[in-house]
Amino acid sequence: MSEPTTHGPPNDGAARSGHHGLLEEGESVLLIDHKGRRYLQTLSENQEFHSHAGPLEHDRLIGAEPGSTHRTTKGLTFTVFRPTLSDLVFKMPRGAQVIYPKDLGPILMLADVAPGVEVLESGIGSGALSSAMLRAGARVTGYELREDFARRAQLNVARAVGPEAAARFAVELRDVYEGIEVGPSGGYDRVVLDLPEPWQVVPHLQGALRPGGIVLAYTPSIMQASQFREALVEAGLVLAETLEVLHRTWKVDGAAVRPDHRMVAHTAFLSHARMPSRSERTLPPERDGA
Structure with missing residues (x-):
């Protein structure tokens, strides 16, 4: 029989189960555009989310409040939430x-x-x-x-x-x-x-x-x-x-x-x-x- 696999949990992108407060670097977030389309991202300093709506800097999301709305360089908006399971x-x-x-x-x-x-x-x-x-x-x-x-x-x-x-x-x-x-x-x-x-x-x-x-x-x-x-x-x-x-x-x-x-x-x-x-x-x- 094989031994249990030993791959541990990753350090980046891990969900903070039960976490409250402002969004942090390394956690997963859900970006929702004005048409309700959903995009999953892992927050990382000096990174950007790119879409048809234009770039959105992760640095603007780190430290933001869940449920807040942010504009891209083209002026279109995304609302950010912590994702549900x-x-x-x-x-x-x-x-x-x-x-x-x-x-x-x-x-x-x-x-x-x-x-x-x-x-x-x-x-x-x-x-x-x-x-x-x-x-x-x-x-x-x-x-x-x-x-x-x-x-x-x-x-x-x-x-x-x-x-x-x-x-x-x-x-x-x-x-x-x-x-x-x-x-x-x-x-x-x-x-x-x-x-x-x-x-x-x-x-x-x-x-x-x-x-x-x-x-x-x-x-x-x-x-x-x-x-x-x-x-x-x-x-x-x-x-x-x-x-x-x-x-x-x-x-x-x-x-x-x-x-x-x-x-x-x-x-x-x-x-x-x-x-x-x-x-x-x-x-x-x-x-x-x-």
Whole structure:
């Protein structure tokens, strides 16, 4: 098995999670023009942001207040904000497809990701889900097959949540289909999977997922979700559920309101279940009329 990768968080561009006050050199900012177009920048002395609107000096943004507006050399304006995690997810460099914010929030709720929770994530991709779980306070161990994906995810995570949260993120070059290594803590509270065949992981949950723990799989196809659900039943997991999240925005202009013509409909199915205690898994089935 491979050792955990050791790429630390970058010194430049790291998000200051929970940071308040004036904008600082080295942090990410979001520039929004008069048409609502968004541009992500990392503030650096003596640098400029170049666009159709003309150059805008970073030195004018360093020390500025979030929400302030600044003019370029051509007289056009940009408003500067600290980016939300959702902004960073949409803009982050990627090798694999990211899980988008419309699914990230429900995953955090369905898997009940909270401070101190130990999570095994496999299929870390570009690190969007890892960032969301770390922001929620979890400790995340990621299994990834490709070293380039692992490195990119760690860099994305460090920029999204900052070095303090990124210190709770460990990535190991492993194939979760071959098994889950359980450390001294005795297992994981949550297992979150973004894999083509998550049902192959279910037999490894015994002893790796703590009693009462939650497993969740993100699958684009309903046939993947169905096969995963069958594996959950065979393994004795309970309270299984599958759902999808549809995202529709609305046009609101005074009294004229209507749904937008386009919506983000299907992206994936979210299937989750819970691990019963060992004693419950060995009970005989109830008889009718009991």
